[in-house]
Amino acid sequence: MRRSLQVVEAGEAGSRRHRLVWRAAMMATGLALVLCAVWVARALARGGLAPQDQATVVGLLVAVLGAVPGLIALRRRAEVDLTVATDRLALHVKNAESGQWQRLLGQDRMPIDIGFAFRAAGSRTATPPDTPAGRLSQVADDFSATRPRRLVITGEPGSGKTVLAVKLLLALLNGREPDDPVPVRLSLAGWDTTQPFTHWLAERLVQDYDRDPRIARELVADHRIVPVLDGLDEMDSTQTPLGASRSRAALRALDAYQDGTEGAPFVLTCRSALYDTLTDAGYDALDTARIDLEPVTPAQAITFLESRRRGRPERWQTILDTLRTCENSMLARALSTPWRLTLTAVVFADSGDPADLLAHSAPGEVDAYLLERYLPAAARMHPTRPEQYTAEETARWLGVLARHLAAGPSGPGTDLVLHRLWPVGGRRRVRIVERTLALFVLLPTVFFGFLGVWEYAQLDKRFMPLGLIAFGVAVLAVLLRATRRHTPTPRLTGLPRKGTAARRRMSRHRWRVGMTTGVAAALLAFLVFWPDHLFLFTFVISPLTALALTCEFGLLLGIAAGLSAKQPDDVAVDAADPRNPLRDEVTAGLTSAISYGLALALPLMTLPLLPPPDWQHMGIAGHELRFSFVENPALAVACMIIIVRTPAARRYLALLLCTRSHLPWRLGAFLSWARDAGMLRTSGIAYQFRHRELQEWLARRL
Known part of the structure; x- marks a missing residue:
């Protein structure tokens, strides 16, 4: 077993690193071709290619053709050997859970050998071991002897349910044979129970453990995974009716989780009170054993x-x-x-x-x-940065956040989500600062936009009034968008992993957005550039040039719109780090601004390549084209895109500015540090206090 796990993960086919290498190679090859085409076009416009230039072009084409086989080989499909794939997953899970085990024990490795007892789990239970050990140190033996291997771990708050689940997982991995399934721990809080359990399980393997989607589906279908599901009691708020709760739906789905003629194995953790309530109401998974944790002696x-x-x-x-x-x-x-x-x-x-x-x-x-x-x-026991923050700062900042959770509109909450923390700074105050930040970005927008209108009005005076009206409407729309009162959600544009249903839905959505925007942009360019005065201005050029500019505008704007399209509602958003949503929104906003700016600037930058007669029709010589013809419209559009595409990041910045006296400037970094110190934990995109007792104590502390 140990030898089979000695598999190098780096560069594994189908992994994120492998895909990034392949995409970087493809982008470099494509960029080389585009630069070559632009250089050839400019050379032809000046009178043709010299003999040495022709040899250079031929050599570049030969090099690109020679790179194609290498790119095809690099884009190989992931391995289909499920035994190897299972061993790799086992190593990945073991490495991840070993670190979690140490954090759970307060940066130590020696647990309390807590006891537990098997008890009735509902209307029909699994067969427990004949002589159960009932100790944490031997929980793997008890689980392996249970038939079928379906186990619910219950206990009071703080009784060690997660510790027992992680111990069971690591013990199963340590004693695992090559054909044994891999236990994988997953948080139930993020499961939308309208999604089939097996689909969600495969997607978690893809997102949390970077497995190839095809292999993840095969691992789940072949029952090579034992899901260790943590936190049934964390799926719903205390106000959720039992009949409409996700915990009830989760138990129904687990009851139907089947392997041949028997129920498929799983491990589930839940607080005793909630599980008793569910089973008393008839919501339980059949053929399941239940163990109750005992107090520490x-x-x-x-x-x-x-x-x-x-x-x-x-x-x-x-x-x-x-x-x-x-x-x-x-x-x-x-x-x-x-x-x-x-x-x-x-x-x-x-x-x-x-x-x-x-x-x-x-x-x-x-x-x-x-x-x-x-x-x-x-803080003193932090594994890497024990002196990063003082004890007074840590207690004060966590206390502010705990009191914010205690004052939730629907009762005390548990989730600290960065882009939803803005009420901590005062609702009115944060909104005012946020709008001020938007105005700071809007001022250069107005400046560059007016310069752009004025530049093009030099070609046709009739452009000034209509241009100012159109630009004014655009600025007003952006201003109204920036002053909305709702809580903004980060606008994510990243693609889910290839091969998943979410990836296919997102790709179709991007195609639709790109095609719609591209056609609309092409029609607008047609009205502006086409001959015979179809538009009000005298930008009259040859039909061939008009067709080229029309296609160029439509193609580039369509590509920009497709690449920056937000994820539709039916595409799941996954984040390995709670800071990623805001980071992704900033990245998406800057990418959109650059994409739209370039989509507008590149067609204008090709105007010097037009034959001289076209410039004469426009009333200006080609060499007199000023860079401001390109710069001002592109910068104005980029500034407007930044305002529209980064509302959550802008409000988060406003929060940081409004809470300089009682929260750290790098709030996300502080919460990540507190998680590593064992004060907090993470669940999806949310930070949570390590224990509810700690949260309640901090909320009471002044």
């Missing part, structure tokens, strides 16, 4: 704390003696969950006296004491 707490003693281990002796001699003490009750024990180990890892816990008379006081000291301790 004083003996287990002692073993765990002894394993975490570093530097002056005698500091721990007092509370260890208390746990040994008083098993029903307040301290034993307070330290009865893995979450509180992990808090204790982190807080006193390198300083402090654990005996201070004995000065408190209730578990709630112990919780407050530990939470007060948890953030500074977690």
Whole structure:
């Protein structure tokens, strides 16, 4: 098994890196051809190619033809050997979950060997092991002996459900044989249950683990994946009716998840109260075993704390003696969950006296004491940047965000999504600053637009009034768009991975947008450039030149519109990092601005290539064409596109400007740092507090 996993992932066929290399090669080849064509056209316009130039052109064509076989070979299809593909996925999952395991344990590797007990899971349960071990250290043995291998892990908040699921996953990977399926952990919070479970599972393999879409579908269809589904209780808010909840729909889908004549294997985690409610209402997955996590015993707490003693281990002796001699003490009750024990180990890892816990008379006081000291301790234990932020800054900034979640319109929330945090800065204040930012970009738009109208009015005076009216309408439309009151959502234009249904839908959408815009642009160019005064101005040129300019405008604007088209509603948006949506919107906005600017500028830049008679009809000599004929319209269009295409990023910038006194300037970087320190976790594009207790304590803290 170990040898089969020694597979190099870099450059794997079908991976993102492989596709990027192929696209870069294709773009370089295409750019070389375009530059060659432009150079040849200009040379022909000046009187022809010299003999040495003809040899250069022939040599370039031969080089391009020679590169074609290499590009075809580079674009090879991914391997179809499912055994190799499964082994590669197993290595990928193991590497990812090993890091998550250490973060869950407070930058350590030694877990609490918590116990669990099998219990009835509904109307019909799976067959549990004859003699279950009921320990975290042997959970893989119990799971393998269950028939069918369908398991629900339930427990109270902080009882270690995710820790047990990750332990089971890593144990299955460590003991995996070449033909065994691969356990893959997935967050249920992002599953739209209207999508079939197997389709969603394949797409998660594509998006989260960078698998080739065709291979991902085959792995799921061949049941080479054991889904480890974390957080059934995180799929709905507390106000969602049970009958309309996604958790109910998820259980129904898992019940129908089939492998031949038996139910297909899966692992599911959920809080006990919610799962009891679902099963009592008849919403359960048949043939499923359920295990309930047990409280941590004083003996287990002692073993765990002894394993975490570093530097002056005698500091721990007092509370260890208390746990040994008083098993029903307040301290034993307070330290009865893995979450509180992990808090204790982190807080006193390198300083402090654990005996201070004995000065408190209730578990709630112990919780407050530990939470007060948890953030500074977690910051000191950060794996890469322990001194990035001070403890005071960390607590103050996280407290602001926790209070924002507590004041949600529909009750306390859990998700910190960057582009939805703008109310933290004050709704009215943030909107005013956002509109001011839009005006700053709109001012150069007006300047360059007026210069463009004035330049073209020199060719025909009648252009001035109509040009000003058209430009004024465009500016007004942009201004109205920039002052809307709704919460903007990042406009993503990236393509889902090739081979997925989402990619096909997005490609069809881009084709439609590009074709519609291209035809409209070509018709407008036809009215402007075509002979016989079809338009009001005297831009009269030859039919051949008019046809060339018409096609050029239509093609370039169609390509720009297609490339910058936003994703339709039925295309899923995936982000590996919660900061990616805003980054993608900024990238998409700049790309759109450059694309539309070039689409407008390139046809105008070809005017010097027109034969002299055409210029004479326009009343100007070719060599007198000023760069401002191209520059001003292109810059005006680019500025308007930036305003229209970056509303979420602009409002996020307004938030940062309005919260300079109580949030960091690089808010996204801070939240990412807090996640790495174990204070936060991520779920899709949202940051979440590591534990609900931590969030509620920070919200109460002033």
